[in-house]
Amino acid sequence: MSEINLGVTLFCYGTEYARYEYDFAECVKQAALAGATGYEIVGTQMLPDYPNVSDEFLGLIQSLKAEYGIGPVGYGANNDKGMMHDRNLTDDEMLADTIIDLKTAHQLGCKVMRAQYMLSPQAFERLAPYAELYDIRVGIEIHNPESPLSPLMKEYLAVIKKTKSQHLGFIPDFGCFAIAPNQAQWIKALEAGVSEEHLQQAAKMRYDGVPLKEAQANLVAQGAHPAIQTVLQGMYGFVQFKPKAELPRLLNELEEILPYSFELHGKFHYLGEDLVEPSIPYKEILAVVQDSDFSGYLICEYEDELYCGGTEFTKRQLQMVKQLIKS
Known part of the structure; x- marks a missing residue:
């Protein structure tokens, strides 16, 4: 049976952090108050000396661990091949950057590092001896629009x-199991003046597999508010969703890659007081995880598309997961 530990990525508090409402210490405190037993640091967001880490920051982490009882368990690396204005980084350059991230993760005391699929399979293979040297398990994040057994994965x-x-190994992001539109983007579209009718039509076209350009033209012809184009792009992009009929296949794929998974990313976009994520079927996903031999952290990851802050939503997320894994 599985052994699921609950953590939080400090990215959940990105809005509060960007507005200077929280500093790093406050983010850690809030993660502890939410019930996390460990946290992920996204290097580019919260390391003052990124891609390196200073002795001063390491000291801060230790003092916060003594005060709040939690420390870093995961490191969010930055695999950005578009850093140059005139070309993409080569595999050699991407590998070199990732090795620096490994060193930083090791200094922070993390045992898992989350990498993106901009790090090519070829560079990923070459990373193995360095990951072993630093004793860091590197997981490629399976992020929407990919699925656990898509051709690239x-x-x-x-x-x-x-x-x-x-x-x-892998780090599955639960967003890739979405079977309904992103609730946060839906809410923003309504607030911008898009009608519910046009949003429903957009969702139906996505479910039916209508090509993006055709869906765009269709909505323009109907006089839909221009703001619908943003949410439509999301429906066909990084917050796309699949018909519910495809969920069994996706869960079978999850079951197949779980033996190679080091961590789970509990992505969510909206969570009301009913503790139900409208687009991501948490009950079904966690049932598969619980029936497996997975052992590691489920890291709560709130994407604050409503710019309202992640404090309350993160508490709800951990509460929801605790209820589901006990039921």
Whole structure:
């Protein structure tokens, strides 16, 4: 049976942090108050000396751990191949950057590092000895619009099996299991003046597999508010969703890659007082995890698309997960 620990990525408090309402210490405090037993640091967001980490910051982490009882368990790396204005970074350059991230994760005391699929399967394979050297398990994040066994993820799975490294694996992001529109974007569209009718039509076209350009033209022809184009882009992009009929297939894919998964990212976009995520089927996902041999952290990740702050939503998320894994 599984052993699920509950953590929080400090990215949940990104709005409060960006507005200078919270400093790093307050983010850690809020994660502890929410019930997390560990947290993830996204390096580019909260490390003052990124990509390095200073002795002063390491000292702060230790003092906060003594005060609040939690420390960093995961590190969010930055695999950005678009750093140059005139070209993408090469595999050699991406690998070099990722090795620096490994060193930083090691200094922070993290045992898991989350990497993005901009790090190619070829560079990922070459990372294995460095991950083993620093004793960091590196998981490629399976993020929407990918799914656990999409063609690209199969390439990473092949690398994992080829190297047989215990330090290369996956971190499934629950957003890739979405079966309904993103509630936060829906709310913003309504507030911007888009009609409920046009939003429903947009969602139906996405469910039906209508091509994006055709869906855009259709809504323009109906006189839909221009703000609908933003939410439509999301429906076809990084917050896309699939028909509910596809959920069994997606859950079977999750079951297949869980033995290679080091951490789970509990993505959510909205959570009302009923503790139900409208677009992501948490009950079904967690049932699969509980029936597996997964052992590690489920890291709560709130994306604050409503810019209202993540403090209350993060508390709700952990409460929801605790209820579901006990039921």
